[in-house]
Amino acid sequence: DPKIIQKPKYLVAVTGSEKILICEQYLGxxxxxxxxxxxxxxxxxMFSYSYQKLMDNQTASSRFQPQSSxxxxxxxxxxxxxxxxxATYFCASSHPTExxxxxxxxxxxx
Amino acid sequence: xQQVQQSPASLVLQEGENAELQCNFSTSLNSMQxxxxxxxxxxxxxxxxxxxxxxSGRLTSTTVIKERRSSLHxxxxxxxxxxxxxxxxxxxSGSWQLIFGSGTQLTVMP
Numbered sequence: 001d002p003k004i005i006q007k008p009k010y011l012v013a014v015t016g017s018e019k020i021l022i023c024e025q026y027l028g029x030x031x032x033x034x035x036x037x038x039x040x041x042x043x044x045x046m047f048s049y050s051y052q053k054l055m056d057n058q059t060a061s062s063r064f065q066p067q068s069s070x071x072x073x074x075x076x077x078x079x080x081x082x083x084x085x086x087a088t089y090f091c092a093s094s095h096p097t098e099x100x101x102x103x104x105x106x107x108x109x110x
Numbered sequence: 111x112q113q114v115q116q117s118p119a120s121l122v123l124q125e126g127e128n129a130e131l132q133c134n135f136s137t138s139l140n141s142m143q144x145x146x147x148x149x150x151x152x153x154x155x156x157x158x159x160x161x162x163x164x165x166s167g168r169l170t171s172t173t174v175i176k177e178r179r180s181s182l183h184x185x186x187x188x189x190x191x192x193x194x195x196x197x198x199x200x201x202x203s204g205s206w207q208l209i210f211g212s213g214t215q216l217t218v219m220p
Contacts, residue, residue, distance in 0.1 A: 031205065037151075042114075042212050043196065048205035055205035088151055097206045098143065098158035099198075104151050 003027050004102035006091050011107045013081050020067075021076040021105045023091030031055075031094045032074040034066060037104075038087040046089075049074055081109045112138050114199050116211030123218050129184040131214045133197035139209060140200050142173045142180035147194040147213070156182070156195075187218045 007022040025032060034046040048056040052068040065077045078085060086109045091102040113136045123129055133142065141160040145153045157164050157171040159180065164171045168187075173180040180199075184191055194215050198208035 033205075033207065035208075043198070043208075043210040045207040045209070048207055050205060056203060056207060058207070090153065092208075094206065097141065097200060098155065099206075099208055100155060101145070101153040104153075106151070 002103070004091060004093060004100060006089075006102040006105050008105060009103065011105055013107065013109050015081060015083060015109060017081050018077065018079045019081065019107070021078070021089050021091075021107070023074050023076070023102060025072050025074075025091070025093040025100075025102070027093055027095070027100060028072075029093035029095040029100075030071070031096070032068070032072075033092040033094070033099065034074065034076050035090045035092060035101075036087045037090065043090070047074075047076075078107075083109045085109050112136055112199075112201050112209045114139070114197060114209050114211040116197050116214060118214060119212065120215040121217070123187050123216070125187060125189055125218055125220055127187055127218075129187055129191075129216060131182040131184075131195055131197070131216075133180045133182075133199070133211050135178050135180070135199035135209075137178065138201065139178075140175070140202065142171070143198045143200070143208065144171055144180075144182050145196040145198065147196055149193060153196070184216075187216075189218045189220050192216055192218045 144156040170183040
């Protein structure tokens, strides 16, 4: 059974629209993260949460907003989408430092 | 700044040959985690290795913290080992975030 679920697997959006990427983890971890992998770039850290509180934010844009409604959920809301936002977005969790990744959501912005 | 340098960028082997992948990381980073990225994109954690040597089947990871380097050795390679191998080092900055290398694209020919 998958321990970290990300939905949807693929997402196509139009420029200017808003989307929410879903992440749920069933590993019992208290820390959750979002990473982004754009074409020809290394995976890059975006956010970290611990006990549902934002710990670190490395995104320059306020268009990216994580949302934690439950201890094991960390969704990512992206507003005013741009073609440059096209990437695969990975959710991860850890306890305490070894990180486990979800399968990713591949977002394409047209 | 925080950097992880991974080499080689690509590697082609004949089945049965051994592979050695390297990562060097800057002084502000600690520990090392190795991942295999499947062709479909999902990441599988191979090793969390803060220091020393760890073994798992045909894989061996060695991290020498004082020298800021880590290696992943694959023995008796198989075609199913083909894919991208990523190393990531940890940065403690309010939370624990991973800084990724650019990856090694491994191709094992039959």
